[in-house]
Amino acid sequence: MHKTPLLDQLESGPWPSFVTDLKRVAARKPQTADLLGVLERSYKDKITHWKHGGIVGVLGYGSGIIGRYTDLPDEFPGVEHFHTIRVNHPSGWVYSTKALRELMDIWDEHGSSVLNMHGSTGDIIFLGTRTEELEPCFAKLTSKGWDLGGSGSAFRSPSCCIGPARCEWAMYDTMEACYELTQEFQFDLHRPSYPYKYKLKLSGCPNDCVAAVARADCSVIGVWKDDIRIDQSAVQAYAGGELKPRGGATKWDKLDIQKDVVELCPTQCMSWDGKTLKINNRECNHCMHCINLMPQALRPGTERGAAFLLGSHAPILEGAQMSWVIVPFMEMEKPFDNLKELMSNIAEWWSEHGKNRERVGELILRLGMRSLLEAIGVEPAPQQVRIPRANPFFFWHQSDFDAEAKGRRYDTRQGFIR
Amino acid sequence: MALPKEELVEYIYKMVEAAQGKKQLKAKDIEKAVLKEHPDQNKNDIKFAIKELIDGGRCVYTYFGGSFIEIPRVEGAAKH
Structure with a gap:
């Protein structure tokens, strides 16, 4: 095991540390021990010791494998090749425990046992294996019904x-x-x-x-x-505190319909007279702010x-x-x-x-x-039409800034409110 | 005149081979080059001719900041 004084500091905080996890894996996987070593070295040198890309892949595919090598192969032979495999995820990232165990077994056998659920494209990211392990790993994955995801100049996994x-x-x-x-x-x-x-x-x-x-x-x-569906009695219940905003997911007990809903509507398409909530649906831009606050009173159209x-x-x-x-x-x-x-x-x-x-x-x-x-x-x-979304011919004067600082508000329709 | 499938595969292979070490070709570069010489060639035929070359291992996809189609070789980074 390499000495990793800089990485060790990352274990001292209050949160779970990836360094602790990697050390646990390194006890049984030499390449993960070298992964810690090369990372410590990068922290010390302040440059990356990885290069990526190249020609590695599985036969027939141009996507799904991202070649990765270290430029210090003699010092860290375990990560001489440390390729990434992207496995296409299921819709909505819903797995059975059996499917997850199968995936983990395959990666334990053919890779570093380090993985990332899920990468920014959404795929399951297997981090670190050698070129000769790619085809056997791919064969095992496909035999269980999995496939590789997209990478490079390709359609990425939706x-x-x-x-x-x-x-x-x-x-x-x-x-x-x-x-x-x-x-x-x-x-x-x-x-x-x-x-x-x-x-x-x-x-x-x-x-x-x-x-x-x-x-x-x-x-x-x-x-x-079509129009947002309104239950006026439920709106009253929110106003009276009988129903909690956001289904109880906020610290507030009661909504101020005027301030919390109407005045925060980005298109100012709502009005509230204390009894009835009205929405000018033609002007609604579907931001969902009002619906999120009062899910029992407002619902999207049909x-x-x-x-x-x-x-x-x-x-x-x-x-x-x-x-x-x-x-x-x-x-x-x-x-x-x-x-x-x-x-x-x-x-x-x-x-x-x-x-x-x-x-x-x-x-x-x-x-x-x-x-x-x-x-x-x-x-x-x-x-x-993306821009302009507001009047571009608006010229500010110092008095405007001063008034804003004192609390004056500007409404795109009504002009200055106070 | 459009090339028959086997000839199209060989035509593309020669194009990739000739470009080796000089220019990295993307799938679209190949398609455009084929259509320039053979304007009536079906685009899908070109797509599947490339697939045949890749599936047969005669060409590979590479990634160097973008994805390209090249002749297989051992890259320097994979020294062992």
Whole structure:
């Protein structure tokens, strides 16, 4: 075992430490002992001793294996090869204990026993194995019904929230859609053929628990088209403290409907006269704030589907960007042919015009939304206007700053409130 | 004129072989090059010709900041 004085400090805090876990594994896996050694060395040298990429993989696939080597193989022979295997996760990350045991047994036999549930793409990430272990590990995984996930310039393993399996807000069957899309894009998932990575995440409602709007090139977010359903007597119960906000998940006993709900509505589309809550649904942007606060009084409408957004990514030069509405509302019924066709058309346009390592969102910025819409045959819609969302011709004076500091508020419709 | 399947596979293999050490080709680069010479070639045929080369082990996918199609070789990093 290597001496790791710097890593040892990470065991001293109040939280569970990955160093403690790695030491436990290192007692039976020499490569994990070397993993601790190389990490300690990186902390000391203040540079990484890993390099990644290359040509390792399993026959027939261009995805799912990420080659990783240390540049100090003589000093740390156990991590000379330390490849990552991405295993495609099940929809909603739901496992049986039997399936988990099978996975762990395979990884104990063929790898370092170190893994990560789940990586940012959603996959099960097996961390660290040698080149000669890749094919046997892959064979064992496939014999148990598992498959590799996406990596490189490929369609990445789609992921989704747990949707209607456990959540009342799911506007469509996210798990079914995730499964269908995974099957539909098998070729592109295993055989990288795009300019760069292409990620898909599916959220059942605008709460967006999988953060699709920020983490996926294609974000499919459940929405409703008609009016929010209101139970006025339940609203009164929230106002009177008989019902607890957020189902009791806050420290507050009672809601101030005016301040906590109406005034925090981002589009100011609600009004409350002390008896009746009114919503101008035309102006609602489906943020779900009011529904989350009063789930027994407000419910999404019944005409349900999803909004399709495109383009979030986090490039180093331009900084993180959120997805952009392409289709404000689409039906989401099995077999999701409309979604499959839309995604294929987008991929076709992007593959045709995209440069190497150019994400689809970057291509939209380079060629323009018009070029995309013409290519994929989608009509322009007001919801596609991302900026400006507020009046850009607003000139601030010092007196405005002073008034703001004293508590004056500005409403986009009413102007200055006080 | 579109190439028959076997000829297409060999055409692509030669293209990848000729590019070895000079330019790393992506699947789309190959598709565009084939269509330039044979505009009526079906895109799906090109896709499956590449698959045949990969499945047969004559070509491999590599990753160097992006995914490419290359002739197999032993990389320097895997020294043993």
